Amino acid sequence: MMKTFSAPLLAAAAVICATSAQADEEVTLRLKWLTQAQFAGPYVAEAMGFYDEEGLDVTIQPGGPNINVETMVASGANTFGIASGTEGVLASRAKGLPIKAIGIDQQVTPYVYVTKPDSGIKTAADFKGKKVATWFTGPQYVLYSVLAANGIEQSDVNIISQSVTLQPFIDGEFDVATATLYNEYNTLLAKGLTDLVVISPEDSGMVSQQDAIITSDKMIAEKPEVVQGFLDATLRGWKYAFEHPEEAIDMVMDAGTGLDRDHQTKMLEKVQELMTGTTGTSEGLGYLNMDAISTIEKNLVKYKAIDESVDITTAFDSSFWENVPAEYKTVAK
Structure with a gap:
């Protein structure tokens, strides 16, 4: 005999199915360098389950001197990237790469x-x-x-x-x-x-913000909820890392090989200074300082580091950062 289910049970089942489907959203994050405390935020977000809570199955892939993160993300080989900085994003956009920065980690020149x-x-x-x-x-x-x-x-x-x-x-x-x-x-x-x-x-006179969090135009257009969830969890990971540095270093050490704990501890301390300096404190972690970005763009053109001017709004999208919960962007004193 075929069983019948009430409307509430069917609705609950639908929610469970939707949640399961969301949890199966597999994305990759390509780092600009090798595994180290420079990227503690994503590693903490992964280890603490912050990505899971956003319905994301994130695979973090280290980079190195011969890997161009902007190209990897633009091609679709990676969903997200911790790329170079303002200059690299603008130069990539000037070359026609369809990528955008949705946040920038280091607010002070590293x-x-x-x-x-x-x-x-x-x-x-x-x-x-x-x-x-x-x-x-x-x-x-x-x-x-x-x-x-x-x-x-x-x-x-x-x-x-x-x-x-x-x-x-x-x-x-x-x-x-x-x-x-x-x-x-x-x-x-x-x-x-x-x-x-x-x-x-x-x-x-060159002020350089570094470690841009990037994704593709395609992801922003087709899956904005995934982009938002990724940024939410990543900044939440940084907040936790700075408030619980010993735990954060444990997680980085677990993720990497051959790492020196003392060196990684000093790295995280300096990265915190770079991320919370200036607008990182007044505005919050990951802030996109559009005024500073505009100045850098003008300098790149003026000094012929890039061949042509770039509309910064095509290369940087601050809407996702603005929607990150305020508590994820503020580090407790």
């Missing part, structure tokens, strides 16, 4: 250029005729702008692709290395290079 005291290099104006290494995953656009701001043609500098390790710099294979304040710079100090000359892009 890059510096380092050189040894005997190099004779004191400022970026001294880069002419020198071997300068940087990563070609976005930071190259910061370097291009710094060179132009100092009246130096790119062809007047031997620009070298920088690898994961700074051993070639230590060995004297090039004059200037690019370092992040939360990673490579600490590594150099730990190796005894405590007398380095440190040159900031900001010395040349």
Whole structure:
């Protein structure tokens, strides 16, 4: 005999089915670099089940010096990415890549250029005729702008692709290395290079926001609820990481291999400074500072780091960030 079900039971079953279908939404997140505390937010969101609560099955895939996150997301190979920064997103959009940033992690410039005291290099104006290494995953656009701001043609500098390790710099294979304040710079100090000359892009008027959270135009158009859920959970993960740093480091260590806990702890502390500095405190984690983005776009065009102007509203969409619950964007004191 066929069983019949009441309307409430049928409705409940429909909700369960819908929830199950939502939970099966598989997405990938491509990182710009290897597994480390720089990406603690997503790893915490995964380990704590924040993505699960949004109905997402997220696979986090590490990157490296030879992976262009913007290209991976634009092609559909990855759903989301922690990509380069404002410059990289604008340059990608100028090339016609259909990607948008929905948030930016680091509100303060994380890059510096380092050189040894005997190099004779004191400022970026001294880069002419020198071997300068940087990563070609976005930071190259910061370097291009710094060179132009100092009246130096790119062809007047031997620009070298920088690898994961700074051993070639230590060995004297090039004059200037690019370092992040939360990673490579600490590594150099730990190796005894405590007398380095440190040159900031900001010395040349280049303010660079980094680690853009990106997705494709296609995802935004077809699955905005997935995009919103991903951003909600990611920023919630960062909030938890900063409020529970020891737990966060545990989760990063579990996700990676060969990581040094002390180094990762120092990295998370510096990343928190970069993410909560300036507008990261006044506005909240992941804030898209459209005024700053507009200034960077103008500088990129002015200094010919990109060939043509870009409408920033085609490259950055702040609507998702605005809809993230306020409590996920604020770190407790």
